[in-house]
Amino acid sequence: MRCLAPYTERYIITRLLLAGLFALCFSVKAAEKTAESEEDSTPFNTPELVVADADPLVLGFVDARSKQNLNGTWNFLVDPMGVGAPGGFFGGWASTRTPVDEWQLLEYSYPTARQIRVPGDFNTQFEDVFFYRDRVWYQRVVDVVRKADTRYHLWLGGANFDATIFLNGNPIVRHQGGYVPFSIDVTDQLIEGANDLVVWVNNRLGTDTVPTERTDWWPYGGLARDVMLVETPSAYIVNAKFELDEDGKGLEGSVQTRGFNAGDRVNISIPELSVKTSAQVNEDGLATWQANAKPTLWHPDNPKLYEVSVTAGQDRIQDSIGFKTIETQGHQVLLNGQPIRFTGISTHEEPIGRDGVAYSEQDMRAIFAEAKALGANFVRLAHYPYSRHAAKVADEVGLLLWEEVPIYWNIAWENEETLAIARDQVARLVQRDWNRASVAVWSVANETPYSQARMTFLGQLIDDVRGMDDTRLVSAALLGAMNRELQGVILHLAAEGLVSDIPSEPEKAIFKAILDKAGDQAPEAGSGFAIVIEDPLGELVDMVSYNEYFGWYYSRGIAPQLGVSEKTVRQLILKFMPQMEMRSAFDKPMFISEFGAGAKSGKRGEGVWTEDYQAAVYRAQVAMLANSPQVQGMTPWILKDFRAMLRTLPGIQDYRNRKGIIDENGRHKLAYDVLKDFYNSDWAKP
């Protein structure tokens, strides 16, 4: 055997030794992993992180406080295999590290990563993550010059949908549930000078999350909302609530503080109402107050706001707040004691003219300007809490709001963690917006199928809402088109079809057979027909809200059941909808939270997806709802075409839901004017 040069031999021996060492190390590590987690031997299985929960109380009035705005350019890494998780096989992306020399192996780097804008979803900032639903990492440096007697609160307006924050490499807090603000006092973790802030965000949803993975809107992920380091004195005001008192003769409120002693005073001032009062905090830091005052009540036509301030010790917060009453009386809704009809429209939190999250005040101003131009006095902010800018702008421009948590379609009703996330979202939304005069309705769900577990889950959320705020209506958008309702529609369809020239002769024979079989149940053509909502959730809410898609989806289901063409069913339903009436089995106001139809902007002529057909559906819908005295308002689905992964029809949808009455660029479709004319009609003036 040829004798190898000593160097080569040494090299081979070294390589063999290293290989053996690596294999030993790997096997030890893998053994550790295996020991830790039998079920998942992949090296990426990461141990449960030990972190604190976010502050359960929402830190209010952040716009009035001194703070460091952390919006701007952050470093951004995409981590689909979750290898960055602390403890994971390549774990440790929790802080910025750079190799000490060319020999140190690191397989991630923030300083050389791509840059991303915060706030704003990540999906629409880079093409390669548009459809992405998984883990990403954000990093930036926060320079801090610490002040005496100051607490520092890291505050996020919303991180979609599961966020873990690390400060200087240490796990600080994890918050599950997107769309809502959360904060944590990091005074003891901040260092003087440069702090390394890393946020690990996962926009993957599952069967136990809120919402679940199946949504008809884009799961925009990341640091979608403002991020700030808020400063407060050591003893500070956490939040405060202002409202009209029960008998409407004055004002009352509460102030939640921290760091004060029982007996310390808080001072409330509303100069324009000559309110200047004070109250003592109790041992829980809570102070309640009352004052005589007769404010001009806030109304969409006169959105009157008052400058209010609260001082306590070294802390001072202020805001512009309006006062109104909203209540129900029989089938009516009363705003400031007067009957009102909600001329509304539904939205998603997507700006006009751009994909992604509408994260800024300007975005919301543009959306609400379009709603006002339509003649709307009411906007349904579907299906999740929007940024805090939404209700602030609505207060100013005069729009009533329906705010909602994403308890959407089927939720893991019996999962305790799921309920905890839902309750947290409700609590944060209410605590954030309870001073917003524009908020008229808190909605706890959208289209949830009936079950006892669903009733228990939603009953808990409704109790939570009422426990925090009893000055607004509570509702939920109920699921339409229960089979029982559609059976009635079919009989009327047959009666109409028999005397119409729309169906073919064979189709008329089918209708005749249906009516013969119905015997004396067979309705006369032209006789009215009522859909009656009986969902037991109607007992728990103040306003019975209902999503219905007569003129759009139901025809697709009815036609094959009857063995007639969808064209015939669509044309007949549009013909007899004006004789239909929407009712509920409850002596409460009724509200149509969704109706609509899809149309590709610019497509004209006959048939679905044309603007002409969408407008025909709107004409039939508003006629039907004007014929339904229990219905006190509506928010047709939807203002603008919006991104949705469910909507794949090439050339028509292309991953957009096309039920907007304006398209993604703000171009009005024919249906826009149908709705605008209706909102200008007598129906809108009860």
Ligand code: GCU
């Ligand atoms: C449902 C649902 C919406 C959805 C709409 C549609 O009612 O509430 O989120 O986008 O119908 O089908 O377009």
